[in-house]
Amino acid sequence: MAPPKRDYYESLGVGKTATPDDIKQAYRQLAKQWHPDRNQGDPSAEEKFKEISEAYSVLIDVEKRRRYDRMGHAAFGGAADYERIDFRAVSEILEGLMGEVFGLSGAARRARQGTDIELELEISFEEAALGTEKPIQVPRLVTCGTCEGSGAAKGSKVERCHACNGVGEVKFQRGFFSASRPCSSCGGTGKRIETPCPTCKGKTVVASHEEMSVKVPPGVEDGAIRSVRGAGERGRHGGPPGDLHVRIRVRPHPLFKRDGADIKVTIPVSFPQVVLGTQVDIPTLEGRVKMKVPPGTQSGKVFRLRGKGIEVLGGAGKGDQLVHIVVEVPSNITKRQRKLIEELAAEFGEDVHPQQKSFLDKLKGLFE
Structure with a gap:
């Protein structure tokens, strides 16, 4: 019988609130320690390397991580361990540490996927419940318009870097540990610029903002992430762009509390x-409605307004609104009011308080 799989967060030594950068850093350090090239002849190191690579592949992917947080290892059914590993994501971390572990050529290594962009969008309780569409400003790097992406000032020469022969990185060997790193002479561009562009300082890109519209579906919860594929930073050297991840933050409501698809509200x-008995105005997402409170309603009674809750994601109906009745007792009364209440209490006697009488009878029985 195979031993139970370790928790992915435990495998990487990070907490469940770890950011993508935390996860990348943890994997980078463990990969240095456990890569088979550094532990030749040690099968336990190979198994450890597979374990952390599998954990990294799941936790670095927004959708896979969400599924894992919700269902654990069962989220992936009977998938074999190697099927859970995104070798592209793993290689992007390892290639700078171990050079040609995955057998990539120098040109292939320079093609990098753009980084993901992560933003937060704050919306109101009503917008989260009913759905909305909001504009956001996405910071991103764009090609410098002054030099058109060359990095060179007008009239300046652009030559191949002689230190790396235009490859953009240099290789080095430490025992059996092969590695590569960006060329320090050209900063990994493979080019030498005589006079850098005054606008981008030779970086070929400048900071900019792009306005985008994010659709928030009805029923979205606080902390949910909306992802837009290919809307992240552009790739390098022909690589694909990254993704945009927008985390939804829902402002608390002064009256409503959410419980799944239901809305709770307390009415004094x-x-x-x-x-x-009376009728009271009840606030709902769709405006005020009148609700009948029958005579003799007890404090703590909960009334259900069908279909006045939040739409279930996917269009599977709507929840209800739960109205919690609380009897408010006055804290300051006049002498006349006190006298009238005392007369009313005497008039009531015990017959109008059956719950209190039942409680006192049970209490009396405990001590007899």
């Missing part, structure tokens, strides 16, 4: 209202 009423 007076003693005369619950004794005699």
Whole structure:
């Protein structure tokens, strides 16, 4: 019988609130320690390397991580361990540490996927419940318009870097540990610029902002992430662009509390209202509605307004609104009011308080 799989967060030594950068850093350090090239002849190191690579591949992917947080290892059914490993994501971390571990040529290594962009979007409780569409400003790097991406000032020469022969990186060997790193002479560009562009300082890109519209579906919860494929930073050297991840933050509502698809609201009423019965105004997502409070309603009674809750994601109906009745007791009364209440209490006797009488009878029985 195979031993139970370790928790992915435990495998990488990070907490469940770890950011993508935390996860990348943890994997980078463990990969240095456990890569088979550094532990030749040690099968336990190979198994450890597979374990951390599998954990990294799941936790670095937004959708896979969400599924894992919700369902654990069961989220991937009977998939074999190697099927869970995104070798592209793993190689992007390892190629700078171990050179040709994955057998990539120098040109292939320079083609890099653009980094993901992560933003937060704050919306109101009503917008989260009913859905909305909001504009956001996405910071990104764009090609410098002054030099058109060459990095060179007008009239300046652009030559191949002689230190790396235009490859953009240099290789080195430490025992059996092969590695590569960006060329320090050209900064990994493979080019030498005589006079850098005054706008981008030779970096070929400048900071900019792009306005985008994000659709928030009805029923979205606080902390949910909306992802837009290919809307992240552009890739380098022909690589694909990254993705945009927008984390939704829902502002608390002064009256409503959310419970799944249901909405809870507490309504204070007076003693005369619950004794005699009344109608009260109830706030809902769709405006105010009148609700009947029958005579004799007890404090703590919960009424259900069908279909007045939040739409379930996927269009599977709507929840309800739960109205919690609380009888408000006045804290300051006049002498006349006190006298009238005392007369009313005497008039009531015990017959109008069956719950209290039942409680006192049970209490009496405990001590007899």
